[in-house]
Amino acid sequence: MPLDSETRADDRVMTDPDFAIEAKGLSKVYRSQGKTAEKRALENVDLQIPRGSLFGLLGPNGAGKSTFINILAGLVVKSAGSAKVWGYDVADNPRMAKSSIGVVPQELNIDPFFTPEEMLDVQAGLYGVPSSERRTEEILAMIGLTDKRDAYARTLSGGMRRRLLIGKAMVHDPPVLVLDEPTAGVDIELRQQLWENVVALNKRGTTVLLTTHYLEEAEELCDRIAIINHGKLVAHDDKRSLLGRLDAKTVRVTVKETLTDIPEPLRKLNPAIQQDGPAAGPTVMTIAYRPSAMTAGEIIAALNEARLTIHDLSTEETDLEDIFLQITRSSRD
Template sequence: MADTLAETENTIDRRMPSEEVASEPVSAISARALRKVYKASGGQPAKEALKGIDLDIPRGSIFGLLGPNGAGKSTFINILAGLVIKTSGSASIWGFDTDVNPRSARASIGVVPQELNIDPFFTPAEALEMQAGLYGVPKSERRTMEILEAMGLDDKAHAYARTLSGGMRRRLLVAKAMVHNPPVLILDEPTAGVDIELRKQLWDYVQELHAQGTTIVLTTHYLEEAQSLCDQIAIINHGEVVACEPTQTLLSRISEKRLIVRAASPLDQIPASLEDMKVTLRPDGSLDIQYNPVEVSAMSILAQLSAEGLEIADISTEESDLEDVFLQLTSGAHGAGN
């Protein structure tokens, strides 16, 4: 089995297509009409987790895959990993169809799952060595200690996994996913339970891998992470792709801004001139004014307040972030799948 996997590994071309050869973007992952229906069981009706989604993840990108709990993200990832059998449609990884070339497709990705599924009786070093062996990585090419050091686990290399903290176990999962140097790395909630310092260390290493040509696919509930790291984002809701755009394009969907105005003396009511606008009086007596800069300028709002004799002590503006876009696209939704 190891020899077969090793042969499969050697057939994978990790190089980015040259600009001269590639006439169109080549996808690291591609899905067409991908559908998954979980059969009815235990008195529960059948659930359509994926509703025929089409999705292309560009090679060399850091791609965010977002959605509320139960939207279908994990189902999509598990189909790619070969853990869930799709109902219909097709999927390919690094050009390998998951039905036609399943071994090559699976050898092309490393998946970091949400669940902490590690053997408590193996040390981190043993776990990585075993994983590398399963993928047919020759001993001379294994990077066990290098990966453990990058994950901040080198001092725990020979400790039983059961003695590791939750954050350490999650980092061990990331390490296991990288032993065969896959061209695509899928991180499913990788920073859940990881403290701030170690989270930064993880992202530094992920960005280093990305700089070397690895395609990164990230699911996370930390939307600020997705906004700062990802160059393209897809949002899945109710088993459907409701948005798939470059991050900045996605953010531009909401043009609304917020103007925070603090008067010289705290206010106890909203000025009459702003009664037709979206205005909230904050507990500290400042005004939170939501406005569309296409329809009205911040200067005109301030002029209205000045005309009422309001003495302004301080102003600040806030633009929409990914959380605003996410809530707009998924509000009131309860997912159908995993």
């Protein structure tokens, strides 16, 4: 049902909430149907997403991410707990909760016989945005489709359709934007364009909730990250703290000497060695260590004690993929 302008104006929260999205004890159980067993999609999820953040929600397929998003969007009814969007409870005040969120789905659900301009106008009308307040021109420019405003949607490329979906989600100027796997199947160049649009929206003050299978995207873009697995929230922290959880680093050292055996001062480090080039050339050593128990300085001191000449040295930091795999594996055990 469309949201009339009077409801949109009168029911708005007067002050911006601290959290754009709040879930407390949120659970969802899909009851058994026929031969299909009961499925617990969400189990007692507590999550707070700060206003203005670019937040990543990660998890394997079937972890519960889409169920969480669909509850926020009013498409799925929760079984227990509570969920709020921009301070509005999705059960007690569904109209205002829906008016406060825009969702960009995975599927390209676009009417092929509408033009981008028509589609944005129709979507704005569904949200009760008066003609005088519609931002069609602004949104078309923002998503780079001004020159395609009169083209049928069926003629647009996949990347253009993705951008159009973002535009549809923004017609009612929601403070919260949810992107559910927005770059799935999009080539690298178009993916970069999409992220430029998203980052620009976030800088304007829009809170962005992102789900993605591309962990490098979440690591580069998001300031806070949560990981969900088997319906349970298994991690939630700012990105830097989350990356610091995995107590493991790797040092790769190239020394000018040709080694056939590990020198005594280095044996406690248990390095892996290999020749770099010809058999009589430099040696590459890979040393894995725990930062909580050892520093890189101690490794360099051991190399000096062994009287080796360092030609090159590099470290490999923990990345989000390492954290993701460690946490999801441990939560499965």
